[in-house]
Amino acid sequence: MSYILRRLTMSVEAELQESVNYTPLQRMRHSAAHVMAEAVQEIFPEALFSIGPAIEDGFYYDFDLPRPLTPEDLPEIEQHMQKIVAAGYPFLHDRWPREKALEYFGNKGQVYKVEIIENLPDAEVGIYRQNNFLDLCRGPHVQNTSQIGPFKLMRVAGAYWRGDEHRPMLQRIYGTAWFSQEELDQYLWQLEEAQKRDHRKLGRELKLFTLSDELPAGVPMFYPRGEMLRHLMESYVRETQERYGYQHVWTSHVGKVHLYKTSKHWYTYRENMFPIMKGEQELTEDDAYILKPMNCPHHILLYKSQMHSYRELPVRYAEFATLYRYEKAGVLTGLARVRSLTQDDAHVFMRPDQIQEEFDRAVNLTLEVFETYGLTDYWIRLSLRDPQKKGEYVGSDEVWEMAEATLRGAVEGKGIRYEEGIGEAAFYGPKVDFMVRDALGREWQCSTIQLDFIQPENFELEYIGEDGQAHRPVMIHRAVTGSTERFMAMLIEHFAGAFPVWLSPVQAIIIPIADRHQEYAQSVFEQLKAVGVRAEIDMRGERMNAKIRDAQLQKFPYMLVVGDKEAAAEAVSVRLRTNIDLKSMPLTQFIERILQISNTKSKEL
């Protein structure tokens, strides 16, 4: 809306019509942020204020304070807020000329407010005041502070001014606010539920993986059950990739600096690479060793080491390779963000006329894998170039337009919700990312499919065309689950550790009722093992009830209780982790059931 039009509107409904399209809930939360700011001002009169928007589940405000906040400060701030809310101070709106606002905030040393105003184009700026707190703000707000619903301050955190790590670090307080106590309680309950599913907690409880102070940060270790899970995940993707025409290759874990100079990563990606190793031989920089941070240059070397005819394209190289990336220490999180990650990566070398088919193939493969894992809630981010800034991208207009149209067409053809991100494309080509929502509604970026026009140039890749001349191929980079570690983190939380039978590291736990049943339990174990069922026996001297409880907590799909009756009848008493007791059934019948469910990757038990 233009400034003039806005002023006209505002003269009628000043408070409601001002700029931001806040929902009533967001408006209330934004007002809560102002009340929090006043509370902070009461405690720290010298506080400097920056911004305090409503966000997804609440609000925050960023302050510059004379001392660091700790969690112990929050109750006091909350108490001040309660008083302000209870007093029902009206939110008063005003509009000041820029100059007046600059003078006012300048005199108070409010440097962040001054900077904000200096960047505003308008001749007038919005001012809101409640009680003793006056803030530069475009609103809107609730009418008075008593309309602010139940709230809770959640945490303190550091946040760079304007999100820029070269600018001052401010102190952010996050809060949440709702219209009713029930909604606040529900939200807090959901947070607790999410914590129960935290893959770091479940990873330890289910004996999947661990971290050690003796290893660098971001380098997880996997116990037998976790490794089995990795193996099952990767085997499944591998089998699927083979079915889709990808060939697996192996390119080890080490490269040379020169290779990454050719790919240009050395110049753009170096801060994410582990330091080079020159060794005792004092290698030159070009010959120095690096830990492989990505596969593309290596797959390109494989491609380049042989001649290729147009007839054999596309060449599809896939690899499960462990990559090493020096992520910033502060961003590491369990398995979700690590420094040693295993990508299910692939690179397709193809003729330009094959882009559509190959892109489609990659999308289909991804969708099949999502379907198998039961991930039904996802959307696609289609990253395109900014047509205003064509100079920032490599490749001709013609190829870009064709490529973008191809990607958009393929995505639309699948009927999947997608959003276009203008200007979000990589400089070397457009891409699509799959954003998956897990059972708790959190989004994870997993799969990615990227077109690349630049690496074939960097490496002067060729294929011999029908005309006998050398031509330049196009590349696709794609990953299906992204990294095994990250995807595992998502699966753990999605399933809350209760994996489908085909993915369960332990599919069945055999529970002998008394010691005299151990021999029969062993026999059941051998028979299950012979048909490929992953089973274990609980031989501890515990009562059956304790063994069942522990099996439930371990989320094993099937508990096979064996006592006198079962031993006599070559049977097992089957209990599901869903608390359902199927009673005794012949062992052969159980084997038939579990194999059928496992082999079809069914989500049933």
Place this chain on the structure above:
RNA sequence: GCCGAUGUAGCUCAGUGGUAGAGCAGCGGUUUUGUAAACCGCUGGCCGGGAGUUCGAAUCUCCCCAUCGGCUCCA
């Protein structure tokens, strides 16, 4: 990397200047059990690492390591 918090037994945690604790787990014994925790006993700790202050440090100070919450949401 930056800001803040945290680090005590395998796990969850108590202990804030004066002899390291609990529950669970583990081990031993008793019990031999029919669908979510039997009973009794025992073991287990460079209190994350290093340096300092102190008669004395898990506790106070500094450095390092690791873990957690953030650092995209724009007056």
